[in-house]
C-alpha cells in the first residue's frame with residue numbers, strides 16, 4: 087500500500103463561551119484546526135486532525151502545523167502508511183522536532199492501518215480495556231462561586247471529573263480550592279490545573295495550605311525544574327501536562343521523581359506512534375495518565391478515546407472532549423464519534439477511527455500533495 091495524495095483543510099472553531107486559564111491571564115475564543123486526509127493506491131483513506139489550544143498555550147499554532155505539513159507531507163508520498171514507525175522516523179529525519187506539526191499526519195496513517203486490518207484503532211494499539219473513560223470538564227478560572235456554578239453545569243451533563251483552572255494570587259486560589267473541595271460530591275474527582283501560572287514559592291504555599299485535602303495539582307509551574315522544587319516540598323500528587331513533550335521528558339519526570347501523573351496530549355507529543363511509547367513507559371513505571379488532545383473537533387476527541395481505552399482502567403484518570411466547548415458550527419461529523427454519555431466516553435467499535443468528516447463542512451482544501 088502506498089500514500090498517493092494528502093489533502094489539508096483548515097477550519098476555525100469558535101468556543102461557545104470565552105475561556106480563561108492560567109489564573110485568567112490566557113483567554114481563548116477561537117482555535118485554528120487543521121485536518122488531513124491521506125489517500126492510498128488501495129482505496130483506503132485516513133483522517134487526522136491537529137488543533138493547538140490557540141497560540142498562547144503552547145509553542146504551537148495552526149499555521150505552524152500547515153507549514154510542517156508543507157515541508158514533510160510530500161516526503162510521505164509513496165510510503166506505506168501502515169508502517170507507523172517508518173512514517174514517524176521519516177518525518178523526524180526530514181524535520182527534527184516540531185512534533186505538534188506531525189501529529190495529524192501520523193494519526194491519519196493509523197486510521198488507514200486500522201481500516202486495512204478491519205479493526206478499530208484501539209485494537210491496533212494493543213487492545214481495548216472495556217471500561218468507558220470518565221470525561222473531565224474544563225472549568226475556566228473565575229470566582230469560587232462562578233467556578234462551582236460551572237461545575238454544576240457539567241454535573242447536569244453527567245460529568246464527575248473536573249479540571250478546575252487556578253493559578254492566580256495565592257489567597258484567591260486557596261479560597262477557590264477550599265470552596266470547590268467543600269462542595270465536592272461523593273464519587274467526584276476535582277483536580278486543580280495551574281497551567282504553569284505559579285512560581286515555586288506560590289505553589290508551595292497553596293499546596294501546603296490545602297495539604298489536608300486529598301487533591302491533585304497539574305502543571306503547577308512553568309518548567310520541570312520548578313515543578314521538581316515544588317515536588318520536594320509538598321505532599322499531594324502532581325501531574326505534568328504542558329512540559330511533557332518528548333520521551334526524554336518522561337525519563338526526566340520519572341528519574342527525578344517530579345510527578346505521579348502525566349497528561350498525554352496527542353497533538354503535543356506528535357501523534358499516536360510517540361504516545362504509545364510514553365504510554366508503555368508509564369505502564370511500566372506506575373505513572374497514572376490523563377489523556378486528551380490540545381483541542382479540536384469530534385475527530386480529534388475520538389482518536390483520543392481509542393488511545394485512552396488501550397490503557398488499563400487503574401492507570402487511566404480521565405479524558406476530555408474539546409468539542410463539548412465548541413459551538414454548533416464547529417461540528418464536522420454529525421452523529422459520529424465519541425460523545426459524552428452521562429460523563430463517560432468510549433471509542434467507536436468501527437474500523438479505523440470511526441469518524442468520516444463531511445468535506446462540505448471543512449470547505450475546499452488549503453493544500454494538496456500528489
Ligand code: MG
Nearest residue numbers: 279304327349
Ligand atoms: Mg492541563
